[in-house]
Amino acid sequence: MAGTLEFSPDDRYNAFITTCSTAPFSDGTLAGIAVAVKDNISTAGIETTCGSKILESYVPPYDAYVVGLLRKAGAAIVGKTNMDEFGMGTTTETSAFGPTKNPADPSRVPGGSSGGSAAAVAADLVPMALGTDTGGSIRCPAAFCGIVGLKPTYGRVSRYGLIAYANSLEQIGPMARTVEDASRLMSVIAKYDPRDSTMLDRPYDHRPSADIAGLRIGIPEEYFGEGVDPRVAETVRNAIAVLEGLGAETVTVSIPGMRHALAAYYVICTSEASSNLARFDGVRYGPAVDTRKTWHEAYQDLREEKFGTEVRRRVMLGTFALSAGYAGRYYAKAQVARRNIMQDFERALRDADIIAGPTMPTVAFRLGEKTDPLSMYLSDILTVPANLAGIPAISVPCGRIDGLPVGLQLMGRQFEDERVVDAAYAYEQEVRA
Amino acid sequence: MKTIVGLEIHVQLATTTKLFCGCSTDYRDDEPNTHCCPVCLGLPGALPRLNKRAVEYGLRVAKALDMKVPEESEFARKNYFYPDLPKAYQITQYDKPLAVEGTVEIEDDEGHEKIVRITRVHLEEDPGRLVHVAGGSKYSLVDYNRSGIPLLEIVTEPDMRSPQEARRFLNKLRTVLEYLGVFDGDREGALRVDANISLEGSERVEVKNISSYKGVEKALTFEVTRQKNLLRRGQKVTRETRHFMEGRGITSSARGKEEEHDYRYFPEPDLRPLRVAGWVAEIDLPELPVARKNRFMAQFGISLNHARTLTGDPKLADFYEEIAHVDPVLAATWVADTLLGELNYRDMSIAAVPADRIAELLELLKEETITDAAGVQVLREMLDACARGRPCERPVAIVEREGLARATGGEFTQIVQAVIAANPQAVEDYRTGKKGALNFLVGQVMKETRGRADPRELGRIVSECLEIGGV
Numbered sequence: 001m002a003g004t005l006e007f008s009p010d011d012r013y014n015a016f017i018t019t020c021s022t023a024p025f026s027d028g029t030l031a032g033i034a035v036a037v038k039d040n041i042s043t044a045g046i047e048t049t050c051g052s053k054i055l056e057s058y059v060p061p062y063d064a065y066v067v068g069l070l071r072k073a074g075a076a077i078v079g080k081t082n083m084d085e086f087g088m089g090t091t092t093e094t095s096a097f098g099p100t101k102n103p104a105d106p107s108r109v110p111g112g113s114s115g116g117s118a119a120a121v122a123a124d125l126v127p128m129a130l131g132t133d134t135g136g137s138i139r140c141p142a143a144f145c146g147i148v149g150l151k152p153t154y155g156r157v158s159r160y161g162l163i164a165y166a167n168s169l170e171q172i173g174p175m176a177r178t179v180e181d182a183s184r185l186m187s188v189i190a191k192y193d194p195r196d197s198t199m200l201d202r203p204y205d206h207r208p209s210a211d212i213a214g215l216r217i218g219i220p221e222e223y224f225g226e227g228v229d230p231r232v233a234e235t236v237r238n239a240i241a242v243l244e245g246l247g248a249e250t251v252t253v254s255i256p257g258m259r260h261a262l263a264a265y266y267v268i269c270t271s272e273a274s275s276n277l278a279r280f281d282g283v284r285y286g287p288a289v290d291t292r293k294t295w296h297e298a299y300q301d302l303r304e305e306k307f308g309t310e311v312r313r314r315v316m317l318g319t320f321a322l323s324a325g326y327a328g329r330y331y332a333k334a335q336v337a338r339r340n341i342m343q344d345f346e347r348a349l350r351d352a353d354i355i356a357g358p359t360m361p362t363v364a365f366r367l368g369e370k371t372d373p374l375s376m377y378l379s380d381i382l383t384v385p386a387n388l389a390g391i392p393a394i395s396v397p398c399g400r401i402d403g404l405p406v407g408l409q410l411m412g413r414q415f416e417d418e419r420v421v422d423a424a425y426a427y428e429q430e431v432r433a
Numbered sequence: 434m435k436t437i438v439g440l441e442i443h444v445q446l447a448t449t450t451k452l453f454c455g456c457s458t459d460y461r462d463d464e465p466n467t468h469c470c471p472v473c474l475g476l477p478g479a480l481p482r483l484n485k486r487a488v489e490y491g492l493r494v495a496k497a498l499d500m501k502v503p504e505e506s507e508f509a510r511k512n513y514f515y516p517d518l519p520k521a522y523q524i525t526q527y528d529k530p531l532a533v534e535g536t537v538e539i540e541d542d543e544g545h546e547k548i549v550r551i552t553r554v555h556l557e558e559d560p561g562r563l564v565h566v567a568g569g570s571k572y573s574l575v576d577y578n579r580s581g582i583p584l585l586e587i588v589t590e591p592d593m594r595s596p597q598e599a600r601r602f603l604n605k606l607r608t609v610l611e612y613l614g615v616f617d618g619d620r621e622g623a624l625r626v627d628a629n630i631s632l633e634g635s636e637r638v639e640v641k642n643i644s645s646y647k648g649v650e651k652a653l654t655f656e657v658t659r660q661k662n663l664l665r666r667g668q669k670v671t672r673e674t675r676h677f678m679e680g681r682g683i684t685s686s687a688r689g690k691e692e693e694h695d696y697r698y699f700p701e702p703d704l705r706p707l708r709v710a711g712w713v714a715e716i717d718l719p720e721l722p723v724a725r726k727n728r729f730m731a732q733f734g735i736s737l738n739h740a741r742t743l744t745g746d747p748k749l750a751d752f753y754e755e756i757a758h759v760d761p762v763l764a765a766t767w768v769a770d771t772l773l774g775e776l777n778y779r780d781m782s783i784a785a786v787p788a789d790r791i792a793e794l795l796e797l798l799k800e801e802t803i804t805d806a807a808g809v810q811v812l813r814e815m816l817d818a819c820a821r822g823r824p825c826e827r828p829v830a831i832v833e834r835e836g837l838a839r840a841t842g843g844e845f846t847q848i849v850q851a852v853i854a855a856n857p858q859a860v861e862d863y864r865t866g867k868k869g870a871l872n873f874l875v876g877q878v879m880k881e882t883r884g885r886a887d888p889r890e891l892g893r894i895v896s897e898c899l900e901i902g903g904v
Contacts (some may be wrong), residue, residue: 197480197705327697
């Protein structure tokens with residue numbers, strides 16, 4: 001069964017940064033299946049850039065834990081997908097290797113930051129791909145491109161080998177055209193890895209079930225309010241009605257902490273990023289520093305030249321948020337806001353088994369449409385809460401507006417990824433039938 | 434003017450693997466960058482995994498110093514750029530250290546017992562090391578073998594009142610750490626000290642990165658003099674960081690502003706908080722120096738001074754216990770008074786000395802087969818062989834080869850008479866009652882006989898010969 005997969009895709013949407021023309025594979029549950037891997041996940045022997053010039057030519061000497069699991073399961077790793085530089089973006093436009101286009105409408109962005117993975121799946125170049133989700137980076141492109149994307153519970157998938165953007169928020173997760181495939185991929189990658197100390201030994205090994213009779217679905221008003229395109233809200237409400245038709249009940253819940261979610265999210269992710277990205281100094285890997293300069297100057301010049309604008313902005317924001325005299329006002333307060341949101345979800349998920357809402361407040365933007373960072377940040381409002389709370393969240397296609405896909409987002413209790421997968425599966429099976 | 438000293442001591446814990454990865458800590462004789470992996474090289478995506486043994490070692494110290502271990506402690510990132518720091522942050526502990534509030538008992542300058550309070554101990558990783566190529570090269574090299582070695586930082590209150598007290602504190606602390614089996618003081622760079630020193634009413638100066646015990650006392654002595662001189666000249670002591678230049682025995686100002694970092698500490702998101710207070714009860718402490726000293730006096734009937742010296746280093750104490758069976762008092766005298774001095778002279782460690790050979794030597798001394806003087810000769814021969822890595826001969830063999838067996842007085846009568854004949858002035862002095870003359874003559878005979886006779890016995894023979902007179 002083991003062999004080699006030839007891979008020469010028509011990458012008209014610029015989904016890949018690197019493709020492997022021949023990809024070896026072995027026996028296993030994914031034997032011979034082409035899997036694309038986001039370019040912030042380390043692959044031994046395959047260049048891994050995080051969409052950044054500062055890692056151009058960096059070839060990791062080791063596999064991320066999930067990549068090892070993929071290989072063991074027989075998957076053929078066919079390439080590394082495009083992404084916003086270090087995951088910092090919602091459109092894949094901040095990639096140093098050019099933007100990815102949305103296969104549903106090439107004048108639109110695919111969403112981000114796992115836009116390359118989403119486009120590769122949506123364009124049928126691969127049946128499944130790995131993405132990473134720090135504040136919506138799997139779910140947003142899944143919604144914009146019309147595919148399925150799961151952000152697992154924090155601590156369920158090993159981050160070993162994932163080049164960190166914001167450690168306390170991010171998870172690697174599956175992206176696929178169907179819930180079943182997403183669940184299959186999840187069953188391969190969600191295994192305990194003692195090298196990731198933030199993991200719990202709660203492996204995922206699940207075949208989705210469409211039986212959701214009696215499931216209580218919480219509807220938070222905050223997910224249908226200001227800033228959400230009414231057509232998106234309506235499409236999602238209709239999708240929830242489908243679930244009700246399958247025997248689920250709805251209850252109204254509230255996440256008051258949402259008011260501070262974006263602020264908290266951007267303080268935490270930029271703070272962690274400012275520290276994580278400090279190691280890219282050109283001493284050990286990547287483009288080399290100019291050794292004729294003093295080392296401080298050499299670092300500074302290299303980082304200014306090789307990091308893109310958005311990365312520099314976030315590194316500076318994070319550096320500021322952690323600095324003496326300000327850490328109390330920003331970093332510490334963001335942690336308080338984060339705890340409030342976690343408690344809000346805990347409370348809401350006592351009254352409900354899952355929570356449903358739109359994945360994104362709008363459909364995919366036009367390429368180049370979002371020029372100011374703030375309006376870009378605002379579009380993450382519906383996805384970041386799940387990262388702050390560490391809960392599982394899936395985006396499943398639930399209709400189109402003007403031909404552009406809309407995603408239904410389902411969130412669940414920690415380590416109840418199976419439940420959100422089942423609900424998404426039930427919906428998918430019902431609308432396909 | 435009161436001198437006030439507080440110390441921050443970084444000790445490398447003697448674990449077999451690094452603090453956050455499985456790399457070996459035994460790198461000192463190896464090529465640079467051969468004890469490294471993605472974790473301690475800070476490669477993108479690598480994650481730290483805490484070494485449980487290092488935590489246990491830290492807790493042993495905490496328990497031995499009678500410290501409180503909080504329910505929860507936490508790792509934090511200390512962010513700064515430096516080429517030897519591969520992640521551009523050091524994983525350390527900041528506002529939630531492993532343990533707090535302990536004590537160490539030392540002798541003050543008047544010989545009274547005093548308490549030095551320990552503020553806190555915490556775990557952190559050692560950075561790599563910059564290597565500057567000799568000959569003024571334009572670049573530096575980095576060796577990451579040291580990167581990730583577990584360090585325990587021990588912070589004291591400003592409770593020491595002189596450089597000598599600081600030295601005594603460090604000796605005591607080192608002994609305790611060695612007893613606990615968590616530290617190997619023989620490893621180069623295994624202990625580094627930052628010392629804070631001020632004269633009462635003046636600003637405080639921090640002397641950074643002193644890498645030897647002797648260096649601490651020297652650096653502090655220099656600072657006391659420097660600061661007193663400043664004040665005497667009517668100048669002020671400025672609050673600053675200074676470097677100790679070991680070779681010259683002086684401190685020099687570290688160029689100010691560059692050193693003032695904002696480390697932007699925040700909790701390490703890749704590690705969970707530590708909840709290890711419950712482990713402390715499980716830790717069995719070994720017998721610590723004070724207990725062992727008291728036991729030695731009671732069990733072996735040796736003096737306080739000998740007991741103190743012998744228990745000052747656990748390896749030395751173990752060595753003593755191995756040979757005490759021959760004759761505890763004789764063994765104590767030979768180890769504490771003679772062997773230690775010979776080791777210091779050769780810069781040798783007790784670990785290099787074969788205990789069975791020393792036990793054999795003690796037997797020869799105990800049976801009076803050889804004299805003390807001959808014993809010293811045999812000991813030196815053995816140590817010289819060990820120091821050069823040669824097999825250590827049995828003492829009996831050395832005695833035989835060198836003809837050092839104790840001789841009876843009769844054998845020496847001839848030599849005695851020759852010495853008396855050759856030194857008429859001394860004989861004259863003896864006759865007029867000068868005590869020193871006898872010693873001189875005995876010494877001459879000793880020299881001729883290479884220590885093979887007992888000096889007291891020899892004294893008797895010499896005086897007999899002189900009394901018989903006629904000569």
